Amino acid sequence: MMQNDMSRRRLLGLGVGLGAAASLTLAGCGGGSATKSGTATGNGGKDYTGPKVSLNLWNGFTGGDGDIFKKLVEQFNAEHQNIAIAVNTYRWEDYYSKLPGAVSSGSGPDIAVMHMDQLATFAARGVITELDDVAKALELSEGDFAPTVWKGGLYNDKRYGIPLDMHPLGFYYNKSVMQKAGLDPNKPPTTRDEFTAALTELKKAGVQGFWISPFQFTGGMTFYSLLHQWGGTLFDAEVAKATFNSEPAVEACTWLVDLIKQGHSPSNVGQDADYLALKGGRNAFNFNGIWQINDIAKDPAAQIGVAELPQLGTRKAAWANSHNFTIVKQRSADANKVSGAKVFINWLSEHSLDWAKGGQIPARKQVRDSAGFTAIPNVATLAPELEYAAFPPAAPGLGEVMTTFYAAFNEAALGKKSPKQALDDGVAKADKQLEDNRKKYGS
Structure with missing residues (x-):
């Protein structure tokens, strides 16, 4: 039951320790305006043609899904010679309490996976950045996702998360x-x-x-x-x-x-x-x-x-609930890293059929409607629950x-x-x- 226990604990930490951790002053996280040198496409994740960037990604996939996630990252790295993603995995309960302090000290990740009901908290504390330009550039809309999942990425009418999946x-x-x-x-x-x-x-x-x-x-x-x-x-x-x-x-x-x-x-x-x-x-x-x-x-x-x-x-x-990709605010903005992060988020979202094999329902409608997804035993069985899923509110x-x-x-x-x-x-x-x-x- 060790793996099952770890799978259960992927969600166990929601809210644990957030009261103390999120109370850290993070105003300085998004205050910097300096941009490092280099050429970035800035097209919201369609592609990246700038100099090579190394990005750190945090997640809480400690169960069998973690192995699948790491393989997908390896595939992305192999296909993108100018973007290198390094993965750090923590238990969710440690992850959410650790993240604010890491960002405040300048040692936080570039990309962070978050549950939908955590987006509002970290957006309000200035830990993560807006992603409206990603949705616009990639022409993503509510029609591409389940409405409840898509709306769950909003806080104060601004988008902070690009949904990857839902798990009912x-x-x-x-x-x-x-x-x-x-x-x-x-x-x-x-x-x-x-x-x-x-x-x-x-x-x-x-x-x-x-x-x-x-x-x-x-x-x-x-x-x-x-x-x-x-x-x-x-x-x-x-x-x-x-x-x-x-x-x-x-x-x-x-x-x-x-x-x-x-x-x-x-x-x-x-x-x-x-x-x-x-x-x-x-x-x-x-x-x-x-x-x-x-x-x-x-x-x-x-x-x-x-x-x-x-x-x-x-x-x-x-x-x-739902996993979302977010981009973490940095003390000193690096346009190249931000552009590379957006390319990765879009790529993994498009490859969410492979992610579904880890026991998740893809957020993207075109993936859920594909023959490949309906062929995955039992996972597709629960996909209809998207239509009446009771997601936590954004607060x-x-x-x-x-x-x-x-x-x-x-x-x-x-x-x-x-x-x-x-x-x-x-x-x-x-x-x-x-x-x-x-x-x-x-x-």
Whole structure:
């Protein structure tokens, strides 16, 4: 499970340590106007004909996707003799806390991969630069991407991220366990009635069919999805107030907690125990990230299927996030490096079919529509979730608030508080955090 653990931790660090790290004064990062000598095309990433540049790229791809990413960088370097990309990989939780200080001291990267819900924070702190010219020069528009992914790269109506992919929550089911309970292993439940009926049959067969983790991975992300399926939202439209204690949110949380009370899940499920139980044949259903697809492929004997999340509420919805490319501000601007970075971002975006093999859904529509992508086992299965993916909003400092949201679910799932009390208390704390963020980031 080491690789699986690292894959899980690709997302685990969202928001961890950002409160302290992002509070560093970064005004000096973008203040320099000096440009080093050399000729740069400055055409937004179409090509680069200037002198050779060496660029440093930071990312958090510590799992199997990291190997694929490095191979793509090697291919780019081989095809571009005047641009050399060096890759530095950190755990996401270390990456986000390390980046502001590195940029402030002048030792930051030229290119940085970021999750969509981190763009606003780093844009507000002056860590990353605007990329509107890249989108314009490459003639990229919302029509080339899923609308939610494209809009997620904006902050204050300016573009700071070029989307590479999206990674949603998927529905994993153990065919062998289903069959033993008399269920059709090739027809996973797609509605609430089918889902609860299946759990009833599994319970009769002595199986607790759907283990609910109290942790962000994956119980919190399951609740995040169901809250939206029930018609709720985490925040209001301005991200000024938390709304995850609304009536639909309480109903969704209560439904999950009741499954524990009814014996369909053990209480106090350990971190990753739900997923391990699925692979070990001790439960039947698990909501987990698309990043587990390559892991289940290693053990075909486990007979794990993959499908879109069932619609348990009044509408379809699934937790999702997205990786974006950003260009980091420097103390002294180097037009050649910036031009070379833009060429790399465009090149990798165009080669996102190869990236999809690492367990990601390409952001570019033309790649998703290609025969090559639809042929990738299971990954393409989750691509339709793009149409109803529930992405986090673009708001500075959101990571800390999301931690509060997941902590509220944790208290409800562990029975420490009733769902309503847990969510009410979480919203009270989140509202204070959102107020503090407006003062801190000036928006």
